[in-house]
Amino acid sequence: MEKSKAMQHEKFGEKDFQAIVGNLLRYGVWISLSVAFIGGIVYLLHHGNDIEDYSVFKENDRNIFEVIADVYRGVIKGNGEFLIFFGIILLFLTPVFRVLLSLFSFLIEKDYLYVAITLIVILIIITSISFGFSH
Amino acid sequence: MTVLTFTLIMILGAFLAGFIGSLSGLGGGIIIIPLLTVILGVDIHYAIGAALVSVIATSSGSAAAYVKEGITNMRLGIFLEIATTIGAVGGALLSAIAPTSFIAVLFGLTLIFSAINSLRKKEEHIVLESSPLAKKLKLNGTYPTHDGEVVSYGTKNVVGGFGMMGLAGMMSGLLGIGSGAFKVIAMDNIMRIPFKVSTTTSNFMMGVTAMASSVIYIQKGYIEPGICMPVVIGVLFGAMAGAKVLVRTNPKKLRIFFACLIFVLAINMIYNGLNGKI
Numbered sequence: 540m541e542k543s544k545a546m547q548h549e550k551f552g553e554k555d556f557q558a559i560v561g562n563l564l565r566y567g568v569w570i571s572l573s574v575a576f577i578g579g580i581v582y583l584l585h586h587g588n589d590i591e592d593y594s595v596f597k598e599n600d601r602n603i604f605e606v607i608a609d610v611y612r613g614v615i616k617g618n619g620e621f622l623i624f625f626g627i628i629l630l631f632l633t634p635v636f637r638v639l640l641s642l643f644s645f646l647i648e649k650d651y652l653y654v655a656i657t658l659i660v661i662l663i664i665i666t667s668i669s670f671g672f673s674h
Numbered sequence: 675m676t677v678l679t680f681t682l683i684m685i686l687g688a689f690l691a692g693f694i695g696s697l698s699g700l701g702g703g704i705i706i707i708p709l710l711t712v713i714l715g716v717d718i719h720y721a722i723g724a725a726l727v728s729v730i731a732t733s734s735g736s737a738a739a740y741v742k743e744g745i746t747n748m749r750l751g752i753f754l755e756i757a758t759t760i761g762a763v764g765g766a767l768l769s770a771i772a773p774t775s776f777i778a779v780l781f782g783l784t785l786i787f788s789a790i791n792s793l794r795k796k797e798e799h800i801v802l803e804s805s806p807l808a809k810k811l812k813l814n815g816t817y818p819t820h821d822g823e824v825v826s827y828g829t830k831n832v833v834g835g836f837g838m839m840g841l842a843g844m845m846s847g848l849l850g851i852g853s854g855a856f857k858v859i860a861m862d863n864i865m866r867i868p869f870k871v872s873t874t875t876s877n878f879m880m881g882v883t884a885m886a887s888s889v890i891y892i893q894k895g896y897i898e899p900g901i902c903m904p905v906v907i908g909v910l911f912g913a914m915a916g917a918k919v920l921v922r923t924n925p926k927k928l929r930i931f932f933a934c935l936i937f938v939l940a941i942n943m944i945y946n947g948l949n950g951k952i
Contacts (some may be wrong), residue, residue: 589676
């Protein structure tokens with residue numbers, strides 16, 4: 540036991556890092572779902588009796604920044620649908636924070652191979668966002 | 675149908691999907707899609723979007739605990755995320771242009787494959803010695819067992835596992851699922867990683883994989899708040915209830931039962947897809 544404790548110190552708190560990532564994931568999920576849940580209730584209060592048909596797909600082609608601007612305006616107005624959307628965006632962002640956190644941790648550990656690997660993952664995500672402009 | 679009625683039916687349906695998903699080990703996403711499309715008549719694109727959202731919620735939620743316990747191999751996860759994110763972006767772009775009948779048939783086939791995979795007898799072969807590339811990438815690791823012991827393991831065939839992960843990511847982006855069955859093949863069968871580590875690491879990776887395709891989903895309008903909300907709630911509670919029941923029942927008989935049920939749903943989807951009804 541003594542030996543493994545000493546090793547953890549050398550490895551710059553790998554355990555602490557695991558705890559931080561674990562908490563980030565847990566709170567991220569709960570916060571985003573709570574926001575979406577409140578939005579769901581607001582949405583049902585206003586639109587519960589509307590008729591909605593989901594059998595036909597209305598394809599959009601909006602770039603992500605337009606969507607985010609819409610969501611921002613909608614949330615300020617207290618619109619239920621946009622509140623749900625905001626919650627979903629928070630949910631999608633949780634893993635992004637997780638990746639940034641691991642980048643930081645590898646930098647501290649001076650594990651440059653994994654700094655590079657994490658940067659590649661970030662680059663792929665950025666490329667995927669920029670696909671919105673090419674369409 | 676009014677929004678309220680539809681919401682209530684969907685919560686119930688998603689609850690069932692989450693329940694069956696956690697009992698059969700298939701994941702809720704793979705059951706929610708045939709349920710929404712075949713039974714409730716929702717367009718497959720909306721179903722894919724809602725499934726992806728619920729998959730992220732359940733996988734991040736359970737990943738949290740495993741990461742804290744130190745079972746997840748984070749280096750392995752981040753390394754393989756290169757493959758899954760590239761695959762996911764490709765899959766999501768493909769799903770935007772592919773005809774719905776093609777998606778339905780492909781989904782049906784994936785469903786059959788996953789059902790068979792859930793019944794397959796799994797044998798563990800832990801290797802201690804890592805391949806040279808795995809050593810270079812520091813992919814070996816340890817995990818704690820229930821008795822507090824620490825098991826160490828090595829990793830083989832990094833290139834093969836990486837390629838299979840790319841395919842898993844593509845299926846995830848194309849169909850909005852966690853594609854657990856493909857990841858199991860990549861990690862357990864090809865890279866020889868212990869079950870406990872491979873399932874928890876694949877859960878951990880799901881969030882980032884999904885993130886890569888979700889941006890495209892959002893831009894294309896797959897994410898419909900009115901559908902996503904009841905589906906996420908239903909799946910989460912269903913999965914929790916399933917986990918409770920799992921402790922008290924014999925999962926083997928249940929697995930056979932659900933595998934048959936999923937097989938029927940899959941055939942139905944393929945049939946509807948070929949007829950152009952989906």
